[in-house]
Amino acid sequence: MPPTRPAELTPPASTAPKDVPKDAAKPVSGADSAKPEIPTPPPTPPGRPPELSGQAALALKVSPPDDTACRTRLKRLGVDFEPLPPIAEGQCTAPLPLKVTRFADGVALPQGATLTCRTAEALARWVTEVQAEADRILKHPLTGLELGGSYVCRGQNHDLDAKLSEHAFANAADIMGFTFAGRASIPVKTMAEGSDDAQFLAAVRGKACGFFRTVLGPGTNAAHANHFHLDERERNGGHRLCE
Numbered sequence: 244m245p246p247t248r249p250a251e252l253t254p255p256a257s258t259a260p261k262d263v264p265k266d267a268a269k270p271v272s273g274a275d276s277a278k279p280e281i282p283t284p285p286p287t288p289p290g291r292p293p294e295l296s297g298q299a300a301l302a303l304k305v306s307p308p309d310d311t312a313c314r315t316r317l318k319r320l321g322v323d324f325e326p327l328p329p330i331a332e333g334q335c336t337a338p339l340p341l342k343v344t345r346f347a348d349g350v351a352l353p354q355g356a357t358l359t360c361r362t363a364e365a366l367a368r369w370v371t372e373v374q375a376e377a378d379r380i381l382k383h384p385l386t387g388l389e390l391g392g393s394y395v396c397r398g399q400n401h402d403l404d405a406k407l408s409e410h411a412f413a414n415a416a417d418i419m420g421f422t423f424a425g426r427a428s429i430p431v432k433t434m435a436e437g438s439d440d441a442q443f444l445a446a447v448r449g450k451a452c453g454f455f456r457t458v459l460g461p462g463t464n465a466a467h468a469n470h471f472h473l474d475e476r477e478r479n480g481g482h483r484l485c486e
């Protein structure tokens with residue numbers, strides 16, 4: 244006698260109601276009675292890979308990069324910030340903006356800045372250099388940055404027809420001036436060479452080129468005569484614009 248088949252190999256008993264009398268479940272309409280019974284949905288063709296289908300492709304394109312590591316670094320740098328809701332105003336977008344209000348050692352941003360984490364990190368690292376230059380050249384500690392603007396939905400140089408500014412992506416900050424303990428503040432502008440103020444501005448402008456891809460200011464053009472524009476615009480081949 245052969246061994247009995249394991250249970251999992253036994254074909255399942257049919258669930259069809261074989262023994263029900265023909266008239267037990269009489270259809271109410273004649274049309275239904277003619278319809279053949281389809282026990283399972285008809286087979287469907289395999290779906291397209293998710294990365295190729297429209298909605299998913301769109302979602303991939305707009306899904307924000309994970310900036311958890313960046314936020315951790317920002318905290319380690321002693322920056323005070325809080326997450327803001329995603330920005331989407333037409334073409335102006337920032338999926339993960341932060342509100343930055345203070346840097347390490349209490350260096351203030353009185354108006355606060357709306358920035359991507361990457362730009363906030365670049366700014367925070369630059370501020371440590373600004374502090375060092377303030378101590379070295381001015382012998383007075385830096386207490387704050389005067390900010391002109393961070394996130395603004397606009398074209399370059401406020402031209403509506405121009406390519407969107409990095410400000411439109413929370414990738415830029417305009418620095419109008421610097422404040423210190425025990426001395427007058429220093430506005431960003433063209434200054435006669437030789438003064439401590441001029442030396443300080445030249446030094447911090449040069450340092451900014453190590454942290455930002457774009458550094459513009461007095462002398463670049465009329466639109467930048469009274470502030471440093473710092474941004475993280477991506478360029479082909481990692482080209483930087485440091486003027």
Ligand SMILES: [Zn+2]
Nearest residue numbers: 415416417472
């Ligand atoms: Zn700017």
